[in-house]
Structure formats: structure tokens, C-alpha cells
Amino acid sequence: MNENQTTKFIDISGVEQVFKTKNGPFCALQDIHLTVAKGEFVALIGHSGCGKSTLLNLIAGLTMPTQGHLLCDNREIAGPGPDRAVVFQNHSLLPWLTCFENVYLGVERVFGAASKSTGTASENKAQLTQRTHAALALVGLTPATQKRPGEISGGMKQRVGIARALAMQPKVLLMDEPFGALDALTRAKLQDELLDIVSKTRATVVMVTHDVDEAVLLSDKIVMMTNGPSATIGEVLSVKLARPRNRVELAEDRHYVQYRKAVIDFLYTRQSHVEKAA
Amino acid sequence: MVSAVFHSPLETSIPSPVASSAAKIAMKKVAVSTDTARATGQKDAKQNSHKPAYDWRGLWLAVLPPLFGLGLLIGVWALVSLGTSSSIPSPLATFKQAVVIFSDPFYRNGPNDQGVGWNILMSLERVAVGFGLAAAVGIPAGFAIGRFEFLSRMFNPLISLLRPVSPLAWLPIGLLVFKGANPAAIWTIFICSIWPMIINTAVGVQRVPQDYMNVARVLNLSEWKIVTKILFPSVLPYMLTGVRLAVGTAWLVIVAAEMLTGGVGIGFWVWDEWNNLNVKNIIIAIFVIGIVGLILEYVLIKIATAFTFEEVKS
Numbered sequence: 001m002n003e004n005q006t007t008k009f010i011d012i013s014g015v016e017q018v019f020k021t022k023n024g025p026f027c028a029l030q031d032i033h034l035t036v037a038k039g040e041f042v043a044l045i046g047h048s049g050c051g052k053s054t055l056l057n058l059i060a061g062l063t064m065p066t067q068g069h070l071l072c073d074n075r076e077i078a079g080p081g082p083d084r085a086v087v088f089q090n091h092s093l094l095p096w097l098t099c100f101e102n103v104y105l106g107v108e109r110v111f112g113a114a115s116k117s118t119g120t121a122s123e124n125k126a127q128l129t130q131r132t133h134a135a136l137a138l139v140g141l142t143p144a145t146q147k148r149p150g151e152i153s154g155g156m157k158q159r160v161g162i163a164r165a166l167a168m169q170p171k172v173l174l175m176d177e178p179f180g181a182l183d184a185l186t187r188a189k190l191q192d193e194l195l196d197i198v199s200k201t202r203a204t205v206v207m208v209t210h211d212v213d214e215a216v217l218l219s220d221k222i223v224m225m226t227n228g229p230s231a232t233i234g235e236v237l238s239v240k241l242a243r244p245r246n247r248v249e250l251a252e253d254r255h256y257v258q259y260r261k262a263v264i265d266f267l268y269t270r271q272s273h274v275e276k277a278a
Numbered sequence: 279m280v281s282a283v284f285h286s287p288l289e290t291s292i293p294s295p296v297a298s299s300a301a302k303i304a305m306k307k308v309a310v311s312t313d314t315a316r317a318t319g320q321k322d323a324k325q326n327s328h329k330p331a332y333d334w335r336g337l338w339l340a341v342l343p344p345l346f347g348l349g350l351l352i353g354v355w356a357l358v359s360l361g362t363s364s365s366i367p368s369p370l371a372t373f374k375q376a377v378v379i380f381s382d383p384f385y386r387n388g389p390n391d392q393g394v395g396w397n398i399l400m401s402l403e404r405v406a407v408g409f410g411l412a413a414a415v416g417i418p419a420g421f422a423i424g425r426f427e428f429l430s431r432m433f434n435p436l437i438s439l440l441r442p443v444s445p446l447a448w449l450p451i452g453l454l455v456f457k458g459a460n461p462a463a464i465w466t467i468f469i470c471s472i473w474p475m476i477i478n479t480a481v482g483v484q485r486v487p488q489d490y491m492n493v494a495r496v497l498n499l500s501e502w503k504i505v506t507k508i509l510f511p512s513v514l515p516y517m518l519t520g521v522r523l524a525v526g527t528a529w530l531v532i533v534a535a536e537m538l539t540g541g542v543g544i545g546f547w548v549w550d551e552w553n554n555l556n557v558k559n560i561i562i563a564i565f566v567i568g569i570v571g572l573i574l575e576y577v578l579i580k581i582a583t584a585f586t587f588e589e590v591k592s
Contacts, residue, residue, distance in 0.1 A: 060496060088492070105497060
């Protein structure tokens with residue numbers, strides 16, 4: 001049981017997702033089996049339209065599978081909840097709230113009410129405020145606390161999104177192409193920050209990405225998905241690079257290059273027919 | 279339906295008070311820094327050289343074209359006046375009459391002879407009451423129609439059927455039901471200003487970005503938090519557009535309604551002056567109606583922009 005909880009923290013078995021469309025049913029995902037251990041960093045990679053985000057939404061509980069089960073911490077995933085925080089691709093901050101208020105909204109919901117399941121008492125306003133400030137400090141945004149999303153850069157917005165997710169102290173952090181909309185330099189900076197934060201908080205992370213370097217640099221396990229429709233998991237690659245990782249040193253590392261090659265090989269040699277099909 | 283949200287010719291024709299006051303402040307700063315430059319020497323003088331020269335071209339563009347436009351209007355008017363051998367009064371005669379009228383806008387000589395101020399206030403009061411009732415009904419109705427598909431499918435045919443009807447067609451029904459001219463006029467305002475508010479609020483609710491609703495679901499927010507923190511703020515710009523359209527229509531309709539119902543009001547005043555064949559006063563009334571409408575619109579646009587936030591882009 002105990003072992004089960006650590007190695008199969010997220011347990012996905014036989015999951016299939018079929019969407020009803022005007023042109024009849026569309027099978028997005030088929031036959032997905034995947035386990036994620038506690039504290040593991042998993043990247044989902046594949047061509048666009050291969051159902052990466054669909055799988056992430058299933059883990060988040062935003063959509064329900066048409067077949068199969070998803071367990072998180074030995075409980076069926078029946079809907080979205082703050083134990084599985086999501087960092088959205090387009091950050092999805094509420095533009096009428098300040099950065100502080102955006103983060104506080106989640107903190108208040110999780111820690112502001114007494115929790116029966118964990119037996120914790122509700123926290124007072126000062127504690128909630130302190131949590132919010134701590135989360136913003138973690139992503140280096142203390143100076144922008146009182147700014148609205150419209151007044152800060154794209155990279156900063158994405159950091160607020162991460163702070164909002166982290167502040168809820170989720171069991172799992174789900175990230176949907178979190179740095180996809182950012183320029184390369186900002187992306188690299190945020191990846192380094194994320195590495196740092198994950199090593200500090202030992203969070204379990206599932207991240208959707210289409211960036212090979214990002215996947216190899218950040219993850220313990222890369223889940224490569226075949227092209228849709230009816231996408232499934234093509235291959236799972238364990239990345240056994242020592243942590244902490246440094247992008248500059250890794251760039252010439254033999255193993256890093258091999259991992260990178262393996263992913264590129266999968267994406268562009270074996271799963272390259274996406275353009276032709278479309 | 280939700281056409282160009284807050285675009286208005288106003289913003290281009292009226293020089294923004296913010297810009298001009300900012301310019302004033304900038305000029306003051308220049309003055310101050312020249313003083314300090316004399317006192318402290320080169321350091322401040324260097325900063326001073328970075329101050330941009332006053333934007334004369336912008337000032338010309340803000341002031342001259344509108345003046346030309348106004349000039350054109352008055353010119354055409356004067357020509358028409360000459361051509362009709364002054365059965366349409368000349369601009370100058372009308373202006374003199376306006377000075378007389380506005381020197382005593384709040385007199386009362388019996389129910390059918392009151393100052394222009396009273397007429398405007400009475401019309402505005404009717405618009406306010408009718409519009410307020412319409413907002414009290416229309417905005418919640420819009421929320422309900424936008425939130426529940428059943429209601430939207432139920433009321434859409436009714437709205438499509440009733441919206442194109444000229445508000446004045448409702449006046450006899452109002453007279454019949456309320457048995458009075460004033461409530462009938464208010465009823466007409468109510469019926470014409472309710473549609474834009476229902477439709478825009480409903481569209482706003484339907485267009486709340488799915489991302490925001492996903493955030494609400496992931497954070498597991500309470501229904502109250504969803505309404506106050508997500509639904510209401512994202513619907514607000516749409517709602518205010520509805521309000522602006524509604525007030526505009528109401529102000530259009532009140533003139534016509536008052537012509538038919540009589541009493542005190544700017545529309546009645548126009549009709550009364552027509553019966554007296556006092557064309558100068560009619561022209562003055564047209565200007566007054568236009569200016570009041572302009573002010574209403576301007577105020578509502580200012581309110582709307584204050585509550586509009588930059589859409590989150592991916």
C-alpha cells in the first residue's frame with residue numbers, strides 16, 4: 001500500500017477519450033496506461049493535436065474519460081480540485097484582480113476554510129496574506145504584487161500563474177505548455193526557476209510541452225505520444241540525469257545529447273506523418 | 279449586436295481633459311526645472327533638454343477641425359435661412375433668442391408655459407425612471423438568459439419578435455393600462471431601453487472566457503465567488519455597452535413620446551413651439567436635445583472605459 005502510494009501516485013489505466021462532434025465521434029485518446037510516482041517530474045511530448053492537453057485535462061478532472069480510470073493518491077479523479085493545481089498555457093489570470101488578489105483567490109479557498117479531510121483549522125487573514133506573499137516571493141514577483149496582469153510582461157504573468165498554483169500546495173502540479181507563449185530567453189529563465197522551485201518543494205509535476213530541450217532538461221520521465229486521432233503513449237523515456245541540472249553543463253553532456261536524440265528520433269522519424277495526413 | 283464596444287466620435291472631437299492637464303503639468307515641470315537648473319547647474323540642465331517641445335500640431339488638430347465642422351454647419355444654416363427668406367431663422371437671430379431663453383430657464387407660468395430647464399429636467403426624470411426600471415428588470419434577465427440555455431431558447435424568439443417594434447407603438451398600450459400620459463411615456467422608455475440591456479448582458483455572460491471558468495473549477499470557487507470575481511467583472515463591459523445603447527435610445531424616444539403625450543418635457547416643448555410657429559425655439563430645442571444626448575453618452579463612455587480591463591491574450 002505504502003509502496004503503491006509512492007510509485008503509483010497518479011495511476012492512469014485503460015483511459016480512452018472520445019469527443020462527440022458534428023461529423024460523428026472523434027477518438028482523441030486510446031488505451032492510455034501511465035503511472036507517476038510521488039515527486040516525479042513527467043513531461044508529455046508529442047506533435048500538436050496528439051491529445052497531450054486532453055490527457056492533462058483528464059488528470060485535472062476538467063473532463064471525464066469515456067473509458068478507464070484515473071486515480072490520484074488512490075482516489076478516483078471525479079472533478080477538478082485544488083489538490084491538482086493547473087498552470088494554464090495562457091496563464092488565465094483574472095485581469096481585474098491584482099497579482100496578489102489572483103493568488104489570494106486560491107489560497108483563500110484552500111486554507112481559508114477548515115478542512116475536514118486533513119483536519120486542519122481555518123487560517124486567519126494574516127496567515128493567508130503571508131502565504132500569498134510567500135508564493136509571489138518564490139517566483140520573484142514581490143515588486144509586482146499590487147499590479148494588474150495588464151501591467152506586467154508575459155513572463156511575469158506566467159510566473160503569477162505558477163505562484164497561484166504553488167500557493168495552494170497541491171499534491172500535483174499540472175502545467176499545460178506553461179512557457180509555450182514566451183520568447184526563448186524568458187523561457188530558459190523560467191525553466192531554471194521551475195527546476196529550482198521543484199527541487200525546493202519536491203512537487204509532483206506533469207507538464208505538457210512541445211519543446212524537446214525543455215522536456216529533457218526538466219523531467220525524470222518523458223512520455224512520448226503518437227499522433228492523433230486515437231493517440232496513445234508511444235514510448236516512455238526515463239531521464240537519469242543527476243540533479244541539480246545546469247543547462248550550460250548539460251549542453252555537452254553525452255547522456256543529455258542521447259536523450260535529446262531519442263526524443264527527436266521519436267518525434268521526427270517515427271511520428272512525422274502528421275503533415276502528410278493533414 | 280455588440281457593435282464596436284466603446285468607440286465614439288466624441289473621443290476624437292473633444293480634446294481629452296487628461297491630455298491637456300498632463301500637458302499643463304509638463305509645462306509646469308519645465309518651468310520648475312529651468313529654475314532649479316539655474317540654481318544647481320549642469321545636471322538638471324541636461325534633464326531639461328530632454329523635455330519635448332510643446333505639441334502645437336496636436337493642439338491645432340484637436341481644435342481647428344471641429345471648429346471648421348461647426349462653421350460649416352452654421353454656414354449651411356445661414357444659406358438656408360437666406361434662401362427661405364428667413365422662415366427658417368438665421369443663426370444670429372436664433373442665438374439672440376437662446377440668450378433670452380437661457381437667461382431664465384426655470385420660470386413657471388402655468389402648466390403649459392415653463393422654462394427650458396424644467397422641460398429638460400422633466401424629460402430626464404422620465405428617462406431616468408423608465409431606464410432605471412428597465413435596468414432593474416433587463417440586467418438580471420440578461421444574466422439568467424445568458425447562463426441557462428433553456429431560458430435563452432425560450433426568450434430568444436420573443437425578443438426577436440418584440441425588439442424591432444417601434445417603441446411608440448407601445449404608447450397606446452401604456453395609455454390604456456396606466457391611464458395617464460406620464461406613466462405611459464415612462465412605459466415607452468422602459469420597453470425601448472430594456473432590449474439592448476437584456477441582449478448585451480446575455481451575450482456578455484455567454485462570452486465569459488472558458489479559461490476563467492476553468493480557473494474557477496480548478497480553484498473550486500464557491501458560486502458567490504464565481505459571480506462576484508469572475509462573471510460580474512467580465513460581463514460588466516458588455517452590460518455597460520447595453521446601458522449606453524439603452525440610454526441613447528431612451529433619449530431618442532422620449533422626444534417623440536412627449537410630443538404625443540403632452541405635459542412638461544423637451545419633446546412637448548418642441549411641439550408646443552411648432553403650434554406657436556416659433557421656429558427659433560424649435561432649433562434651440564434641437565441643439566439642447568443634441569447636447570444633452572452628447573453629455574449622457576460621454577459620461578457613460580467614461581464609466582465604461584473605467585471598468586474595462588485588457589483582455590488576457592494568449
